[in-house]
Amino acid sequence: MNDGLVTRRSTRDVGETISALRAEAERVGAAVAAVVDHAAAARQAGLSMPDTQVIIFGNPQAGTPPMQARPEIAIDLPLRLMVRDDGQPGALVTWQDPGYLAQRYGLSEDQSAPLNAPAKIASVVDGH
Secondary structure, three states: OOOOEEEEEEOOOHHHHHHHHHHHHHHOOOEEEEEEEHHHHHHHOOOOOOOEEEEEEEOHHHHHHHHHHOHHHHHHOOEEEEEEOOOOOOEEEEEEOHHHHHHHHOOOHHHHHHHHHHHHHHHHHEOO
C-alpha cells in the first residue's frame, strides 16, 4: 500500500534529530518556518503522547514553480518532516513521498524536483 509517506530511522533521539534537520535545512537554503511539538501541546492539554515534532521548512524559489503549475499543491507546502519516538532506539523520520505528490498533482519531473528536499535533508540523520 502506498500511503504517500516515506519513513526512515534516525540514529538520534527526537530532539537531536530535529536539531540536525533544522541545521541541514538552513544549510541548503531553506527557511525553517516552525517546529511543532505535538507532545508538548498534549502535555499542556493534560494528555500524553510519545515525543513527536514536525519541522516545517521551505524555499520560495523552489516551491513557487510547482504552485504556479498546480495552485492546489499549496495545501501541501511548505514541506515538512515529522520526527517521532516509537519506543525503539533513535527516532522515526517521515515525509511525503515526492512521487506520490507529483502523481497527485500531475506534475512533470522538473516541476516536482523541489519535492525531493525532505529526503535530501533527512539523509543527514539516516540510520540505514
